[in-house]
Amino acid sequence: MAPRSPWPDKVIALLRAGNPAAAIAQIKVAPSVRELKALEKALASAQFAGKWKDVDVAITENLQALAAPRLHRSP
Secondary structure (H helix, E strand, O other), X not given: OOOOOXXXXXXXXXXXXXXXXXXXXXXXXXXXXXXXXXXXXXXHHOOOOOOOHHHHHHHHHHXXXXXXXXXXXXX
């Protein structure tokens, strides 16, 4: 079993500290889809889901961006 990533907890800590702008910046550079999904679960369990619309939008947009196939330009 893969070890649990500390990244979602760090983003939750930023939100608890009242810094949604820093949380959004971290979401935009999320390591993978797995971490973003873990963040969604952590937000729901901490009852933060829906509290910050910008954070929810950033998660949704980055999930779509990371899940989409990459465009490739041949040399």
